[in-house]
Amino acid sequence: xxxxxxxxxxxxxxxxxxxxxxxxxxxxxxxxxxxxxxxxxxxxxxxxxxxxxxxxxxxxxxxxxxxxxxxxxxxxxxxxxxxxxxxxxxxxxxxxxxxxxxxxxxxxxxxxxxxxxxxxxxxxxxxxxxxxxxxxxxxxxxxxxxxxxxxxxxxxxxxxxxxxxxxxxxxxxxxxxxxxxxxxxxxxxxxxxxxxxxxxxxxxxxxxxxxxxxxxxxxxxxxxxxxxxxxxxxxxxxxxxxxxxxxxxxxxxxxxxxxxxxxxxxxxxxxxxxxxxxxxxxxxxxxxxxxxxxxxxxxxxxxxxxxxxxxxxxxxxxxxxxxxxxxxxxxxxxxxxxxxxxxxxxxxxxxxxxxxxxxxxxxxxxxxxxxxxxxxxxxxxxxxxxxxxxxxxxxxxxxxxxxxxxxxxxxxxxxxxxxxxxxxxxxxxxxxxxxxxxxxxxxxxxxxxxxxxxxxxxxxxxxxxxxxxxxxxxxxxxxxxxxxxxxxxxxxxxxxxxxxxxxxxxxxxxxxxxxxxxxxxxxxxxxxxxxxxxxxxxxxxxxxxxxxxxxxxxxxxxxxxxxxxxxxxxxxxxxxxxxxxxxxxxxxxxxxxxxxxxxxxxxxxxxxxxxxxxxxxxxxxxxxxxxxxxxxxxxxxxxxxxxxxxxxxxxxxxxxxxxxxxxxxxxxxxxxxxxxxxxxxxxxxxxxxxxxxxxxxxxxxxxxxxxxxxxxxxxxxxxxxxxxxxxxxxxxxxxxxxxxxxxxxxxxxxxxxxxxxxxxxxxxxxxxxxxxxxxxxxxxxxxxxxxxxxxxxxxxxxxxxxxxxxxxxxxxxxxxxxxxxxxxxxxxxxxxxxxxxxxxxxxxxxxxxxxxxxxxxxxxxxxxxxxxxxxxxxxxxxxxxxxxxxxxxxxxxxxxxxxxxxxxxxxxxxxxxxxxxxxxxxxxxxx
Numbered sequence: 003x004x005x006x007x008x009x010x011x012x013x014x015x016x017x018x019x020x021x022x023x024x025x026x027x028x029x030x031x032x033x034x035x036x037x038x039x040x041x042x043x044x045x046x047x048x049x050x051x052x053x054x055x056x057x058x059x060x061x062x063x064x065x066x067x068x069x070x071x072x073x074x075x076x077x078x079x080x081x082x083x084x085x086x087x088x089x090x091x092x093x094x095x096x097x098x099x100x101x102x103x104x105x106x107x108x109x110x111x112x113x114x115x116x117x118x119x120x121x122x123x124x125x126x127x128x129x130x131x132x133x134x135x136x137x138x139x140x141x142x143x144x145x146x147x148x149x150x151x152x153x154x155x156x157x158x159x160x161x162x163x164x165x166x167x168x169x170x171x172x173x174x175x176x177x178x179x180x181x182x183x184x185x186x187x188x189x190x191x192x193x194x195x196x197x198x199x200x201x202x203x204x205x206x207x208x209x210x211x212x213x214x215x216x217x218x219x220x221x222x223x224x225x226x227x228x229x230x231x232x233x234x235x236x237x238x239x240x241x242x243x244x245x246x247x248x249x250x251x252x253x254x255x256x257x258x259x260x261x262x263x264x265x266x267x268x269x270x271x272x273x274x275x276x277x278x279x280x281x282x283x284x285x286x287x288x289x290x291x292x293x294x295x296x297x298x299x300x301x302x303x304x305x306x307x308x309x310x311x312x313x314x315x316x317x318x319x320x321x322x323x324x325x326x327x328x329x330x331x332x333x334x335x336x337x338x339x340x341x342x343x344x345x346x347x348x349x350x351x352x353x354x355x356x357x358x359x360x361x362x363x364x365x366x367x368x369x370x371x372x373x374x375x376x377x378x379x380x381x382x383x384x385x386x387x388x389x390x391x392x393x394x395x396x397x398x399x400x401x402x403x404x405x406x407x408x409x410x411x412x413x414x415x416x417x418x419x420x421x422x423x424x425x426x427x428x429x430x431x432x433x434x435x436x437x438x439x440x441x442x443x444x445x446x447x448x449x450x451x452x453x454x455x456x457x458x459x460x461x462x463x464x465x466x467x468x469x470x471x472x473x474x475x476x477x478x479x480x481x482x483x484x485x486x487x488x489x490x491x492x493x494x495x496x497x498x499x500x501x502x503x504x505x506x507x508x509x510x511x512x513x514x515x516x517x518x519x520x521x522x523x524x525x526x527x528x529x530x531x532x533x534x535x536x537x538x539x540x541x542x543x544x545x546x547x548x549x550x551x552x553x554x555x556x557x558x559x560x561x562x563x564x565x566x567x568x569x570x571x572x573x574x575x576x577x578x579x580x581x582x583x584x585x586x587x588x589x590x591x592x593x594x595x596x597x598x599x600x601x602x603x604x605x606x607x608x609x610x611x612x613x614x615x616x617x618x619x620x621x622x623x624x625x626x627x628x629x630x631x632x633x634x635x636x637x638x639x640x641x642x643x644x645x646x647x648x649x650x651x652x653x654x655x656x657x658x659x660x661x662x663x664x665x666x667x668x669x670x671x672x673x674x675x676x677x678x679x680x681x682x683x684x685x686x687x688x689x690x691x692x693x694x695x696x697x698x699x700x701x702x703x704x705x706x707x708x709x710x711x712x713x714x715x716x717x718x719x720x721x722x723x724x725x726x727x728x729x730x731x732x733x734x735x736x737x738x739x740x741x742x743x744x745x746x747x748x749x750x751x752x753x754x755x756x757x758x759x760x761x762x763x764x765x766x767x768x769x770x771x772x773x774x775x776x777x778x779x780x781x782x783x784x785x786x787x788x789x790x791x792x793x794x795x796x797x798x799x800x801x802x803x804x805x806x807x808x809x810x811x812x813x814x815x816x817x818x819x820x821x822x823x824x825x826x827x828x829x830x831x832x833x834x835x836x837x838x839x840x841x842x843x844x845x846x847x848x849x850x851x852x853x854x855x856x857x858x859x860x861x862x863x864x865x866x867x868x869x870x871x872x873x874x875x876x877x878x879x880x881x882x883x884x885x886x887x888x889x890x891x892x893x894x895x896x897x898x899x900x901x902x903x904x905x906x907x908x909x910x911x912x913x914x915x916x917x918x919x920x921x922x923x924x925x926x927x928x929x
Contacts (some may be wrong), residue, residue: 192304607629732758823843
């Protein structure tokens, strides 16, 4: 992680040197010299990181590099902090400048001396690197390195799958049969079949069970299983292929095979495989660069040859491997019942029927749950528990100290090695992003946008001339997802992750690495009182009472608190003054009612989240947070933002809305007032739920970087200016406009057309007619119409049915007196349809051919709807139908098992009816 610390510091220095607003006068020259020294040492760091585990001297050297980078960052930030604290504006600022001049000169002198000392230490560290001859060590010690041992261990695990008995495997029969069908299919072209999943998910076992079947052996002329280590060469793989194909025919293997070059090896394989039907498994592929060179050695003679690739990377699985195409199978986690069976088979193998004693079942199932269906982890954990005394006390000790066991228990080495390889394969910038996720409690789903904003604040996202940091963050997140390091819930419409989290065992691995590298530490309240905090990032979990920390916090750059107890209280008056160099402050859902004035002294703060707290107002000193990029005050009591908010010129994300009500209420969202000149925030990209006024309506066109804008309290006289402003916002992809009340008319006819990249449109308010620009929403995926109250002759259905990208449609009180809602045609990509608050609606009709991809149908608060929608049988992909406050006739018709209606809805996997009883919201399953 020394490489990460150095690179982040170099990026930070470059940013400071390129932005004149940063107060580094008088020390700029020394800062530039430190940057040059760090760059010169960078070439050694990568080699050192790879081989530090097998040489204590190199390990110490790496720690020294990391610590000196941290020290340099502290010195530079301390200087900026002190200079910033002396700054004042106006005439008072001039007098203060005269008064503080000697102090500033002393600070410059002192900081220059410190930077010179640090530069000298960096030079000494560089000299010591020559003493270890790192490049030579990397080349000469590969065979004995831990990395090689981990790779060998993983290779052995994969190849051992070939010898596992069928009765030792559970839960994969269905996928194995599908895989066999692909192997035995009639497609003449050579087909590449990819099996993808996270490390330890059972990919190799799944493939081995298909590969070793008698039918495969009988139907193919020859077969080969080749493990693909991370450091393997193409020549190595070709030699393995030849040896596998000629297994048992040693006399045909060339005696000089090991000395042959690439061309000779390819010639042997092409000649041998000519007109043969073959099957090849490439197990655990880490990149697809090998395919261009190895693919030519595997001829496509159109005789139904097959190649199987197992990989942890989605991009490798989906790679176009040739004219036969690629078929992708996913190795999914085991279902709970299968996971429990597999665990018992290992933990209680000596017991009759592998039966778990009743007194151990509860804690045993809790242990299995931490594996989240990962077969390798379940087997390893089962073996570990099988070696323990069968007492609840001993088993609970393992459960409570699982992180320690993953790092130190030899019986879990296989799991650690498999997961560690995925981490080690990451470039340094993705390692930071991956480790950062363990700051959140284990098992917690994290919003993708929230995570990217925090990465940006921490400085993890590299500068790119053609991409803004948010776009770089999306690329990083996509790569982590494609490597199967994150579990994700994708947005219902947008093809991107919405929520993500680490697998529990990955979380444990990330935590152990973070603690060891002083990257991030997780503390409980008790630990804070006795531990020295050395990490740069601090996350506090499970705080019960008052949060008191007597330790030094000046080195901490990031602080999060996750409190699950109502009585917890965060004492910010004591805390904030000691966090003066903080970059990230996250207090989501903490019991905080007010913020001290000292908040404004956190000049280094990039990310401030107060979401879900009891904060009612922001202190006036917030205007001093000149580096702030994200301000999140969602679900708070803040109704008005101070005028000084418009002085935060680096602000990019302003997330501000109150506690939401149900969508059936007109005021289901609430914006906040901004007293100052909002349009001065030229870098703002996300403006979330702000009350409009005449000036905002007229001048938001100056905020040309806006990508998301949500305006509430919009009066009719503002409409024309808002339309004119939207026409100027060419990067806009998310738009919400809400009138001042349910009677005000939403007049947006002056909008010529929607921005080309617009993805989501939410209109809340009365509409007298369908806007003419509706047909121009060619890229809109989400369309929400709330309280439109359109007259009978103004139906937008026909207009929007042909929108080519629409995937999510919400109609809430969209009509005044609609009795019949007919969907005749179109909606070819629609996946989600929400119909709500149509008090007179009696009938919904779907004609054949409409909405072929509809997955979810929601019908809320339509009391006159007595029958299920006609044409449900045409919605062949419908998986979920939710009803809320439905008529008793409709509910009874669905529930009746013998009714004709039942045959229409019986194939829908999930039907739920939500209703309120005794002030409590409950639901009943009707499927």
